[in-house]
Amino acid sequence: MRKRLLPSQFDITSVVVWGIGILILAVVVGGSIATLRQGIYAPSVWLDFFIFGLAQGSVYALIALGYTLVYGVLFMINFAHGEVFMSGMYIAFYFARAFDESGFLNRNPIVALLIITLVSMTVSTSIAVVLERVAYRPLRRAPRLVPLITAIGASFFLQNAFRGLFGPRTKVYPDVDILKGSWTVFGIEILKIQVIVIIAALIMMIGLYLFVQYTKVGRAMRAVAEDKDAAALMGIDVDRVIVITFAVGAALAGAAGILYALLFKQVTHTVGFIPGIKAFTAAVLGGIGNIPGAMLGGLFLGIFESLGPNLFFSGLNIPAPNQLKDAIAFTMLVLVLIFRPTGILGEALAEKKA
Amino acid sequence: MSSSSYSSATLSTGYTWRNALKAGLIFGIVTLFIVLVGLVNTFGERDIIYNVISMGQTLLLSMSIIGGYLTGRRTSDQSPGFSALYGLIVGLTTGAVIGLYLMLASTVNLRDIFVNSSNELLTLLSFGMDPLAGAAVLVVLFGVFGAVGALISRSAPLLRRALVTGLLTVVVLGVLEDFLNVLLSTGFLKPVAGFLFARSGLTIEGAVVLFVFSTGLRLAQPFLKRTTAPAVEWLDQPGRKPVKYGLITIVVLPLLLSLPWVLQLYLSDVLDNVGLFILMGLGLNIVVGYAGLLDLGYVAFFAIGAYTTALLTSPESYLGWEWTFWEALPLAMLAAGLAGILLGVPVLRMRGDYLAIVTLGFGEIIRLLALSEALKPYIGGSTGILGVPKPVFFGIELKDAQYLYYVILAGCLIALYVSWRLSDSRIGRAWIAMREDEDVAEAMGINLVQYKLMAFATGAMFSGMAGAIFASKLGSIFPHSFNLLISINVLSLIIVGGMASLPGVFVGALILVGLPELLREFSEYRLLMYGAALVAMMLLKPEGFWPAAQRRRELRAEREAAAAKEMAEAVVTTTAE
Incomplete structure (x- = not known):
């Protein structure tokens, strides 16, 4: 008989995994208690963090929907979705700049913003559709890692194509006058822009939910997600539905791009990468393939990321906690996949079909 | 789809001028991307053959040759004349896309958006002529090379491989001129380097010699293979593994x-x-x-x-x-x-x-x-x-x-x-x-x-x-x-x-x-x-x-x-x- 290096498969891995989990939990709980006891931030500051997190999270949620939709239909992580998100806002920037220079942006802000958003959605959608046609469709029957590697390649290609075409400099979105300043609601001061981002994202999420639940195309999408072959037998054009799925996800990402640009102003060719991974985290968190899950996951991650570093680390006297914001999001992704790969609302996909 | 292929005069695969136009458009867009992303610009200064053709131009023309070549392969069931015609159409369309860009860029300033759309690029694309004449030359050149590409792909297999090898050798050696010059600059190979390489890229004579040499070598390959076959066979026998690896080591290790x-x-x-x-x-x-x-x-x-x-x-x-x-x-x-x-x-x-x-x-x-x-x-x-x-x-x-x-x-x-x-x-x-x-x-x-x-x-x-x-x-x-x-x-x-x-x-x-x-x-x-x-x-x-x-x-x-x-x-x- 072969000698075994490790006594038993279950024990060792579980011990290590739970060890890591408990360690992290200890840091989180200990840090939070210390922070709160020392009273480093006033309650109003926490509220600001919370609302900022909500705004940021609603952007993540919109991007996460693209991951979830595609995953639901193809069981594939569209790694290039972050670049789809970037491309829309990148091209729309040139429109925003032109509108700003001609004064149209502040004369007719609502019309201008709507046009910019439409441009962004169109660009994102076209890129996603071309991507699906050129890079993903020929590989639909290939082993699972093949489309993933293609998607990684496509992601880097798109990033650097934008860099090559439009230059490496950071572009700054113009200010919109009516979005400046803040409103006071129930005695709480909230930045206008954050409110608008949250509301716009909510409207789009509800729209998507209705689309998927009640339209014919939405029903076809759900049918394809359930079983491609059976859907084809029922007379559904599977290829078309897959393209529509990519297009819908990309349109939401394009809209998210404008919201992101309004919040953070800056656009570069790499701007899609980190939000892309975070949105993926959000999708996993909510249970990938699950639409309400992605929304929930996005909002939760946004808030967690905004509150987390300050809450966990300030009390432990760790300098510059916000530097660890991204690390927290990644750790969260790892933890979710280890302890609850099904996400909050999902079914057991990570192990079965993945 | 089936009805349209019946109505057209051409033949069994149903490859029509429409397919050629579509292929040309796709190639045109890809080529335009290569141009705008700055590749042609960046390589404009390096020559493949000194004072004859730069790397950027090679890149452009190779796009039309490749376009023609692929067209030739897709129309392999038709007569070579038709292939050449389709290659020409693909090339012309590709050229037309670039030509249109050239005209547009010389009237509107695209520089604000596309950082590489500079005046140098425009001069490079129009061969220093005014935009209209430059665009015309470009379209014709692309068309001709498209047809050439199609013809290469339709020539006899051995000839085709030899031609491709010859072209690739010239391009690759031209591209690697810097590196090879350093490599050959020591010792007895110096005169060879002097003959082949100019200040940037290959000399004209060097390019011709290289093309003829590599094409000839490829043409002679079946013969060479036959002569070396016994030796390879001898080495491939099971008991000879140590000899084989020994030989490889003796050659590779000092290197x-x-x-x-x-x-x-x-x-x-x-x-x-x-x-x-x-x-x-x-x-x-x-x-x-x-x-x-x-x-x-x-x-x-x-x-x-x-x-x-x-x-x-x-x-x-x-x-x-x-x-x-x-x-x-x-x-x-x-x-x-x-x-x-x-x-x-x-x-x-x-x-x-x-x-x-x-x-x-x-x-x-x-x-x-x-x-x-x-x-x-x-x-x-x-x-x-x-x-x-x-x-x-x-x-x-x-x-x-x-x-x-x-x-x-x-x-x-x-x-x-x-x-x-x-x-x-x-x-x-x-x-x-x-x-x-x-x-x-x-x-x-x-x-x-x-x-x-x-x-x-x-x-x-x-x-x-x-x-x-x-x-x-x-x-x-x-x-x-x-x-x-x-x-x-x-x-x-x-x-x-x-x-x-x-x-x-x-x-x-x-x-x-x-x-x-x-x-x-x-x-x-x-x-x-x-x-x-x-x-x-x-x-x-x-x-x-x-x-x-x-x-x-x-x-x-x-x-x-x-x-x-x-x-x-x-x-x-x-x-x-």
């Missing part, structure tokens, strides 16, 4: 040992970089190629190896123990291996794409931690660790790239030997079984936990070794050196070379790391190339340029199965109709 002194300092540095990537590639090849675990956080182990070495050896580090490189090296490898196991444990139960994203997360976490203020007192934050000493070998300080080469060479040879011995061992076969199907492998009695962790640890150790050498080569390390791009780079080179293929790692590293460093202008487009290479390889050549023997067999079987399935489906649909 490898003398390489840095032939290449001199700058090129040795390039060589060292290629070597480090080969070392990492061999490691990742075990994880991805053998065991099938797509690890996107591979750079983490590289970083851990580098940081361990820096901490142990540098007098300016937190520890300040000032160990020698040789003492630190095993510990760096051990640390990386341990990290491999530690990071491996949590992801054991994950599969495929989830594993990829989680390891990517790990890689980023390590980088962010190295960068953070929180760990700054220990590992220096963004300022990194300085003063890492060079290795000293029996009193000789391995002070620069030419000396360090031998350390890297030794590392690569060890890694190569280990990988080679592992590949057909019990462990290697267990990995491959696991890669193909985890459930079946487990049912066959393979302990997944043990073998997965072994793959992670072995791969990580090679990466740690590369990191240790990297740290002492640079003399200082910064968190910025350890970003995701390194992981992607290593992954790309494995895929380009061929997964699970050991020679593939070398081929991949030479193409993806060596080539861009030789073409310094190109370095800006490196990542673009990696991305395109990943997509293109997966679509066109998933087995890589130098596939592992087993993988080649599998892919062929898969393709046949897919073809059979498609056929069956086609039968089903036709009967249904």
Whole structure:
């Protein structure tokens, strides 16, 4: 008989995994208690963090929907979705700049913003559709890692194509006058822009939910997600539905791009990468393939990321906690996949079909 | 679709002028992309043939030749005349797209948006004429070359291969002029270099001679093959393995040992970089190629190896123990291996794409931690660790790239030997079984936990070794050196070379790391190339340029199965109709 290096498969891995989990939990709980006891931030500051997190999270949620939709239909992580998100806002920037220079942006802000958003959605959608046609469709029957590697390649290609075409400099979105300043609601001061981002994202999420639940195309999408072959037998054009799925996800990402640009102003060719991974985290968190899950996951991650570093680390006297914001999001992704790969609302996909 | 192909006058495949127009448009858009992304511009200054044609122009024209060539292949059931005609249409359309751009860019200022749309580009595209005349010339040139491409693809197979070889030789040697000039500038080959190479690119005579020579060689290949066949056959017999490997060693070893002194300092540095990537590639090849675990956080182990070495050896580090490189090296490898196991444990139960994203997360976490203020007192934050000493070998300080080469060479040879011995061992076969199907492998009695962790640890150790050498080569390390791009780079080179293929790692590293460093202008487009290479390889050549023997067999079987399935489906649909 072969000698075994490790006594038993279950024990060792579980011990290590739970060890890591408990360690992290200890840091989180200990840090939070210390922070709160020392009273480093006033309650109003926490509220600001919370609302900022909500705004940021609603952007993540919109991007996460693209991951979830595609995953639901193809069981594939569209790694290039972050670049789809970037491309829309990148091209729309040139429109925003032109509108700003001609004064149209502040004369007719609502019309201008709507046009910019439409441009962004169109660009994102076209890129996603071309991507699906050129890079993903020929590989639909290939082993699972093949489309993933293609998607990684496509992601880097798109990033650097934008860099090559439009230059490496950071572009700054113009200010919109009516979005400046803040409103006071129930005695709480909230930045206008954050409110608008949250509301716009909510409207789009509800729209998507209705689309998927009640339209014919939405029903076809759900049918394809359930079983491609059976859907084809029922007379559904599977290829078309897959393209529509990519297009819908990309349109939401394009809209998210404008919201992101309004919040953070800056656009570069790499701007899609980190939000892309975070949105993926959000999708996993909510249970990938699950639409309400992605929304929930996005909002939760946004808030967690905004509150987390300050809450966990300030009390432990760790300098510059916000530097660890991204690390927290990644750790969260790892933890979710280890302890609850099904996400909050999902079914057991990570192990079965993945 | 079927009705339109019946109505047209042309023939059985139903390739019509419409298809040609469509192909031309697609090629035109791709070419326009290449132009706008700045490739033509950047290469405008380098010549392939001195004062005749620049690299940028070659790139442009090669697009129309390729377009024509592919058209020729798609219309292979029609007469060559038709192919040439379609090639002409494709070329003309491609040219028309570029011509339109030229006209547009010379009336409207596109520079505000497309940074490369400069006046130099316009002069280059219009051959210094006014836009309209330039565009006309461009369209005609593209058309002619499209037709030429189509005709090349329709000529007799041997002639076709010979022509393609000849063209490629001229282009490749022209592109590598810088490098080859350095290589040939020493010793008795100097007059050859003087004849072939001009100040930039090839001389006209050189190009002609090269073309004739390589075309002739390719034409003579069947004959050469027949004459050398007995010798090859003799060597391929089972008992002659030692002789074969002995011969290879006698030829290759002196070459490898003398390489840095032939290449001199700058090129040795390039060589060292290629070597480090080969070392990492061999490691990742075990994880991805053998065991099938797509690890996107591979750079983490590289970083851990580098940081361990820096901490142990540098007098300016937190520890300040000032160990020698040789003492630190095993510990760096051990640390990386341990990290491999530690990071491996949590992801054991994950599969495929989830594993990829989680390891990517790990890689980023390590980088962010190295960068953070929180760990700054220990590992220096963004300022990194300085003063890492060079290795000293029996009193000789391995002070620069030419000396360090031998350390890297030794590392690569060890890694190569280990990988080679592992590949057909019990462990290697267990990995491959696991890669193909985890459930079946487990049912066959393979302990997944043990073998997965072994793959992670072995791969990580090679990466740690590369990191240790990297740290002492640079003399200082910064968190910025350890970003995701390194992981992607290593992954790309494995895929380009061929997964699970050991020679593939070398081929991949030479193409993806060596080539861009030789073409310094190109370095800006490196990542673009990696991305395109990943997509293109997966679509066109998933087995890589130098596939592992087993993988080649599998892919062929898969393709046949897919073809059979498609056929069956086609039968089903036709009967249904």
